[in-house]
Amino acid sequence: MAESVGTRALVRLDLRLDRLRLGLLIGGLAAFVAMVCSSFDSLYPEAADRQSFAADMSASGAIRAFYGTVYGTSIGALTAWRSSGMTAIAALVAMFLVVRHTRGDEESGRRELLGATVVGRQAPLVATLVVALAAYVVLAAAITLVLLALGQPFAGSLALGLAFAGMGWVFAGVAAVAAQLTVSSRTANGIAAAVLAVAALLRMGGNAADANGGSAPWPVWLSPMGWADQVRPFAGNHWWVLILFVVATAVLVAAALVLSTRRDVGGGLLPTRPGPAAGASWLRSPVALAWRLQWGSLLAWAVGLGVFGAVIGGVAKSAADVVRDNPDLADMIERLGGKGVISDAFLAGSIGFLGVAAAGCGIQAALRLRGEETSERAEPVLATSVPRLRWAGSHFVFAFVGPAVAMLVAGVAAGVAYGLSLGDGLDQVGRVLAGALVQLPAVWVMAGVAILLIGAFPRWSSASWLALIAVIVILFVADLIDGAQWLKDLSPFTHIPKVPGGSVQALPLVLLTTVAAALSTTGIEALRRRDLG
Amino acid sequence: MDDVIEIAGLRKHFGPTKALDGLDLTVRAGEVHGFLGPNGAGKSTTLRVLLGLLRSDGGTARMLGGDPWHDAAALHHRLAYVPGDVTLWPGLSGGEVIDLLGRLRGGLDPKRRAALLERFELDPTKKSRNYSKGNRQKVALVAALASDVELLLLDEPTSGLDPLMEAAFRECVEEARQEGRTALLSSHILAEVEVLCDRVTIIRDGRTVETGSLAELRHLTRTSVRAELAQPADGLSDLPGVHDLDVEGNRVHCQVDTAHLDDLLRHLAAAGIRSLVSQPPTLEELFLRHYSGDDGADVAVGAGAAAGAGEGGDDG
Numbered sequence: 001m002a003e004s005v006g007t008r009a010l011v012r013l014d015l016r017l018d019r020l021r022l023g024l025l026i027g028g029l030a031a032f033v034a035m036v037c038s039s040f041d042s043l044y045p046e047a048a049d050r051q052s053f054a055a056d057m058s059a060s061g062a063i064r065a066f067y068g069t070v071y072g073t074s075i076g077a078l079t080a081w082r083s084s085g086m087t088a089i090a091a092l093v094a095m096f097l098v099v100r101h102t103r104g105d106e107e108s109g110r111r112e113l114l115g116a117t118v119v120g121r122q123a124p125l126v127a128t129l130v131v132a133l134a135a136y137v138v139l140a141a142a143i144t145l146v147l148l149a150l151g152q153p154f155a156g157s158l159a160l161g162l163a164f165a166g167m168g169w170v171f172a173g174v175a176a177v178a179a180q181l182t183v184s185s186r187t188a189n190g191i192a193a194a195v196l197a198v199a200a201l202l203r204m205g206g207n208a209a210d211a212n213g214g215s216a217p218w219p220v221w222l223s224p225m226g227w228a229d230q231v232r233p234f235a236g237n238h239w240w241v242l243i244l245f246v247v248a249t250a251v252l253v254a255a256a257l258v259l260s261t262r263r264d265v266g267g268g269l270l271p272t273r274p275g276p277a278a279g280a281s282w283l284r285s286p287v288a289l290a291w292r293l294q295w296g297s298l299l300a301w302a303v304g305l306g307v308f309g310a311v312i313g314g315v316a317k318s319a320a321d322v323v324r325d326n327p328d329l330a331d332m333i334e335r336l337g338g339k340g341v342i343s344d345a346f347l348a349g350s351i352g353f354l355g356v357a358a359a360g361c362g363i364q365a366a367l368r369l370r371g372e373e374t375s376e377r378a379e380p381v382l383a384t385s386v387p388r389l390r391w392a393g394s395h396f397v398f399a400f401v402g403p404a405v406a407m408l409v410a411g412v413a414a415g416v417a418y419g420l421s422l423g424d425g426l427d428q429v430g431r432v433l434a435g436a437l438v439q440l441p442a443v444w445v446m447a448g449v450a451i452l453l454i455g456a457f458p459r460w461s462s463a464s465w466l467a468l469i470a471v472i473v474i475l476f477v478a479d480l481i482d483g484a485q486w487l488k489d490l491s492p493f494t495h496i497p498k499v500p501g502g503s504v505q506a507l508p509l510v511l512l513t514t515v516a517a518a519l520s521t522t523g524i525e526a527l528r529r530r531d532l533g
Numbered sequence: 534m535d536d537v538i539e540i541a542g543l544r545k546h547f548g549p550t551k552a553l554d555g556l557d558l559t560v561r562a563g564e565v566h567g568f569l570g571p572n573g574a575g576k577s578t579t580l581r582v583l584l585g586l587l588r589s590d591g592g593t594a595r596m597l598g599g600d601p602w603h604d605a606a607a608l609h610h611r612l613a614y615v616p617g618d619v620t621l622w623p624g625l626s627g628g629e630v631i632d633l634l635g636r637l638r639g640g641l642d643p644k645r646r647a648a649l650l651e652r653f654e655l656d657p658t659k660k661s662r663n664y665s666k667g668n669r670q671k672v673a674l675v676a677a678l679a680s681d682v683e684l685l686l687l688d689e690p691t692s693g694l695d696p697l698m699e700a701a702f703r704e705c706v707e708e709a710r711q712e713g714r715t716a717l718l719s720s721h722i723l724a725e726v727e728v729l730c731d732r733v734t735i736i737r738d739g740r741t742v743e744t745g746s747l748a749e750l751r752h753l754t755r756t757s758v759r760a761e762l763a764q765p766a767d768g769l770s771d772l773p774g775v776h777d778l779d780v781e782g783n784r785v786h787c788q789v790d791t792a793h794l795d796d797l798l799r800h801l802a803a804a805g806i807r808s809l810v811s812q813p814p815t816l817e818e819l820f821l822r823h824y825s826g827d828d829g830a831d832v833a834v835g836a837g838a839a840a841g842a843g844e845g846g847d848d849g
Contacts, residue, residue: 183623183662184623184624272663273660274626274658274660275625275628275629275658275660276628276629277628277657278628278657279629279631279632279633279636283629283632283633283636284632284633284636285637288633289633292622292624376616376620377620379581379584379586379616380614380616380634380673380676381634382584382585382586382605383584383609383613383686384634384637384638384639385606385610385637385639387605388585388606529588530588531586531588532587533587
């Protein structure tokens with residue numbers, strides 16, 4: 001037990017440091033679930049309406065790929081179905097929390113300060129896991145309570161709460177293992193995020209193939225996100241699926257604890273190589289430095305969005321499968337312009353999701369500048385003859401170019417995959433790519449919000465992520481709320497033309513680009529005037 | 534151009550905290566200027582104002598004939614800076630950082646770079662995350678010293694170095710002085726300051742309390758005098774500048790303001806001196822007196838109130 005002495009004090013420390021983040025997570029997700037539930041309640045009060053809605057949503061593989069398979073038509077079951085994507089947010093928060101308190105503290109040297117006190121070797125890891133696992137139990141309780149308050153049955157409410165908790169648990173475990181492998185917390189986050197992306201892809205693929213709503217196909221069972229669906233809250237409540245979460249978490253935590261004893265504090269299991277003795281000749285400008293620091297994550301974004309783009313393009317054809325079994329609908333669609341319309345609508349909608357993800361890339365790139373400032377790495381650069389605006393621009397340029405490249409890659413990948421599935425070769429690339437590129441003005445608005453915060457309200461820079469989460473929530477629920485057009489209008493992505501399929505109007509694109517430029521200019525001007533550090 | 538840095542009445546506050554409260558500092562061309570003060574006195578804040586990272590709230594600051602805020606980029610061609618707490622990009626090697634910073638400043642001398650790497654025994658291939666504090670400091674020192682600049686701003690540059698490397702650093706600063714460069718050296722290592730600096734400025738709570746050459750500063754403080762006399766001396770306690778007087782028969786022990794040493798000795802000589810020990814204040818006593826908390830505090834050096842030597846703090 002000497003290995004974990006001091007855990008109790010560290011638990012208190014972690015709670016002190018993360019009370020705001022955990023409060024936001026628990027309150028935010030519970031509020032989200034409550035919002036979805038009451039929207040279904042007011043939008044589809046009749047069982048018959050819900051049945052036809054559920055039938056529409058299950059008809060096409062492409063829609064199932066995104067929202068999951070509908071397993072029941074009660075209000076609770078529809079709430080569980082529509083909220084399931086948010087389990088990814090629960091997983092992300094768990095990941096960042098664990099990495100920050102383990103590898104993050106080691107990297108910054110805080111771990112050394114703690115380690116010299118009466119704190120066991122395993123205590124920081126154990127304390128973080130205790131906090132993370134307990135926080136997700138509280139989350140489960142909060143979700144159960146809000147659903148009960150909305151008149152939902154207890155069993156289903158609890159099952160949905162535990163499905164969220166399960167995702168948090170497993171990814172706390174994934175992050176704990178990733179934190180043992182590398183010396184950089186950024187890489188540890190990247191490894192854990194890649195695991196989450198694979199889990200999301202397996203779930204998408206499995207759900208797309210799951211036409212009958214019976215036993216789920218195998219890819220779903222490889223993905224913790226798929227398990228969360230398979231708990232089937234309000235639709236049978238498969239309690240035994242929760243065992244998968246518990247077992248996986250236990251295995252991952254045990255692995256992390258074993259791995260952590262096999263390495264030095266501050267060291268990793270993956271080897272670090274020596275670097276060059278001299279700077280490459282291109283490493284001679286602030287932009288070159290920013291590129292040197294950012295290319296890894298920009299590449300990861302481009303590859304990630306490219307893979308998701310290919311999957312979207314690959315399943316888009318099946319979006320029109322609904323027509324096969326429904327002659328009335330087929331007639332209507334023929335009048336509207338043929339099967340292509342449904343696939344186009346699916347492509348336009350799902351590329352919108354990619355746009356929101358690309359906004360994450362832009363925000364991350366912009367926030368690098370703030371990271372340079374707070375870590376005091378900006379100081380030596382600004383003590384050379386680099387003007388402040390050139391330094392700021394060196395990182396901000398990647399907040400615009402990075403997501404543009406990622407969307408380019410995603411658009412081409414989606415277009416190629418769609419064309420291949422239709423047997424059209426590369427004919428579809430232009431149309432689909434256009435759909436990806438029209439997202440950029442909205443993506444840049446989000447980057448502009450980050451730049452404005454960094455310049456004018458530096459202490460609140462990370463609130464940029466809250467802005468992104470707000471956009472995601474709007475994307476998921478706004479269409480379920482009556483008269484919520486004003487809410488939808490708050491998101492820049494609402495104003496993006498639906499391409500392919502729709503027509504491109506220049507005005508909203510020009511306006512959004514102008515807004516992005518105004519936000520960025522204001523932020524940069526504020527940055528020019530304020531104290532740094 | 535005679536003064537490289539001219540600061541007068543500089544003010545800077547962070548919210549309610551006054552970091553600089555009327556600071557004065559003059560650094561002459563070609564000198565190595567010691568910049569001293571207790572932790573939190575405002576040394577790093579002053580350097581950050583000089584670097585154009587912080588905007589001053591009042592007073593004037595000129596550096597190399599320009600305005601540190603408005604002309605930052607142009608001035609930085611001509612100076613190099615070593616931060617007290619060196620943080621580097623964990624994924625870049627030391628060699629990469631040195632070259633990058635040198636090029637951003639407008640170029641560095643490869644021969645000098647190689648010589649400095651050897652002198653400081655620094656392995657440039659290590660990734661920055663694997664460097665110790667001292668080695669990170671060496672990276673910053675090599676990057677700064679390898680450039681041909683007029684002014685060096687050094688913020689506690691040796692706090693992580695071993696004595697051997699500290700000696701190497703002193704040589705480098707000495708060479709810089711011989712080449713006619715100017716240096717502002719913030720440091721807590723008094724021996725280093727004593728050896729290297731032509732003049733020093735002592736600050737406390739954001740104000741200048743003392744400035745001048747070491748000889749001048751010594752002059753403003755007290756000398757300890759211990760004497761054995763032929764007969765008891767009268768009227769010693771009435772002499773100006775005599776403190777902590779302790780008379781035991783023919784033996785006298787006291788502190789005297791160095792400016793009044795003449796008077797005291799004349800008085801003692803009148804009584805007939807059998808033996809005399811006089812000790813000038815050590816540098817350490819000098820600093821301890823200024824570093825200590827309130828104006829009246831006395832840090833076991835018998836220095837008493839700072840009033841006698843407080844003329845340095847002539848800020849408005």
